[in-house]
Amino acid sequence: MHLTIRNLKKSFHSNVVLDDINLDIKQGEVTVIMGRSGCGKSTLLRCMNGLEQIDAGEIYLHDTLITKRGSNDAHWVDIRKRIGMVSQSYDLFPHMNVLKNMILGPMKVEKRSKKEAVQDAVRLLERVGLSDKITAYPRELSGGQKQRVAICRALCMHPEIILFDEVTAALDPAMVREVLDVIRSLQNQGLTLIVVTHEMEFAEKVADQIVFMDNGKIVEISTPRQFFYSPQTVEARRFLNLPIDDAILK
Amino acid sequence: MDTDSVFDLIPIFARASAVTVWIATTSIFFAFTIGLLFSIALFFKTPVLKSIVHAYVAFFRNTPSLIQAYFVFYGLPKVSVQFNSYTCSIIVLSLIGGAYMSKAIYSGIKAISTNQLEIARAMGLSKFNMVVHLIVPQALSISIAAITNNSIFLTKEVSAMKIILLPEIVYQAFAIIGLRTDLTIPVAVLTVASYLLILLPMSYLFSRLERKIRFAEFGG
Numbered sequence: 001m002h003l004t005i006r007n008l009k010k011s012f013h014s015n016v017v018l019d020d021i022n023l024d025i026k027q028g029e030v031t032v033i034m035g036r037s038g039c040g041k042s043t044l045l046r047c048m049n050g051l052e053q054i055d056a057g058e059i060y061l062h063d064t065l066i067t068k069r070g071s072n073d074a075h076w077v078d079i080r081k082r083i084g085m086v087s088q089s090y091d092l093f094p095h096m097n098v099l100k101n102m103i104l105g106p107m108k109v110e111k112r113s114k115k116e117a118v119q120d121a122v123r124l125l126e127r128v129g130l131s132d133k134i135t136a137y138p139r140e141l142s143g144g145q146k147q148r149v150a151i152c153r154a155l156c157m158h159p160e161i162i163l164f165d166e167v168t169a170a171l172d173p174a175m176v177r178e179v180l181d182v183i184r185s186l187q188n189q190g191l192t193l194i195v196v197t198h199e200m201e202f203a204e205k206v207a208d209q210i211v212f213m214d215n216g217k218i219v220e221i222s223t224p225r226q227f228f229y230s231p232q233t234v235e236a237r238r239f240l241n242l243p244i245d246d247a248i249l250k
Numbered sequence: 251m252d253t254d255s256v257f258d259l260i261p262i263f264a265r266a267s268a269v270t271v272w273i274a275t276t277s278i279f280f281a282f283t284i285g286l287l288f289s290i291a292l293f294f295k296t297p298v299l300k301s302i303v304h305a306y307v308a309f310f311r312n313t314p315s316l317i318q319a320y321f322v323f324y325g326l327p328k329v330s331v332q333f334n335s336y337t338c339s340i341i342v343l344s345l346i347g348g349a350y351m352s353k354a355i356y357s358g359i360k361a362i363s364t365n366q367l368e369i370a371r372a373m374g375l376s377k378f379n380m381v382v383h384l385i386v387p388q389a390l391s392i393s394i395a396a397i398t399n400n401s402i403f404l405t406k407e408v409s410a411m412k413i414i415l416l417p418e419i420v421y422q423a424f425a426i427i428g429l430r431t432d433l434t435i436p437v438a439v440l441t442v443a444s445y446l447l448i449l450l451p452m453s454y455l456f457s458r459l460e461r462k463i464r465f466a467e468f469g470g
Contacts, residue, residue: 049372051368051371051372073376073377076374077374077376078374080371080372080373080374081374084372084373085369085372085373087365087368087369089363089365091363091365091366091368091369093366093370093383093384093388094366094388095387095388095391104373104375104379104383105373105374105375108375108376108379108383109373109374109375109376109379153373154373157373157374
């Protein structure tokens, strides 16, 4: 198991956001997390790289417990080198060009040489078709281009896992496609991808497992085929706008 | 005063202008340094330091510079701490400027998107690297206009130091008028001219700097 989550609980004040989460994520697989806005998907991602402190439970990376109580920043820096993250708002650094955005992490966090980091960045940009944008500033890029750069920036750190937090939510349909194509191209490269998204078609085609969350709980973990064509819970059927079968209601 | 023509006043104003420029640039440098350090302390909510910074800003922004200078120059010798009027002016103006700069730069830091800093954290960047590579460059380019204003303000504020006998422009102007009321108009003209000669190039340099480090459309 690449990432294992056991009995995770997280509240903001009296508001329970994640309630007894158990999840196994296999190495090299694509896990898609779906659910209504506010169901806790993003918070769950943010617990995995320590952006949120969990209240109870454990998260293991391989077999190492990464959510020890009172872990310091240095501990999380080591974890964050291995778990990359890409967010909805791209969050490119606006005062740096594309290349500088990409080599900052490798040079400052991983202490790699500039030459090596640049080579890596150039190669990655080529792969996503943005070689000509290497000296462009974020403001000169379209949303889709920004998001592809943001993905490359995460890849530059050579992570084992990448967390995608609604990365296409702010994009128009044409751009959604170019970004999802990049994510798809990462499949079968040994990378473990954890994707929070509302893109059903993408989830169906790419996911190895679908995790469906509702109200802070995981209510269904299944294959895409099962989730989209015969979901087992009322919540999932409602989410997918499927008729609710009396048999399921019991 | 042994001044026969208006032209004899010019060297006096040149020397006074040099004093103003020297005190102003030194104070702007220290004020900027204080502002930068304190705004970062405010941003990271450093426990004790944060309260100290708030109290410091409240005090220096809300009391007249004249009185602050008076206290440092005439008050501190009573407890055996004595500075000459140059040092004293630099201390007072740096502290006043530091209070203003802290607020200006802090508002620049606050304008940086929190998402951006969060993704930097998710990348594993240390606080130090975030400050050096993300926070300071962006905060300065956002607040450069306010920094310019504060710098011009501080330069004019040097004139308040006449109360502690700093031989700057206004001090000299008053001194001359006190002796020769017939020179009031030429002295007034020279005073204004001295300030314009200092501040217009300074404003120009700052606007050059502003254009250089400013990048349009933040977060876009």
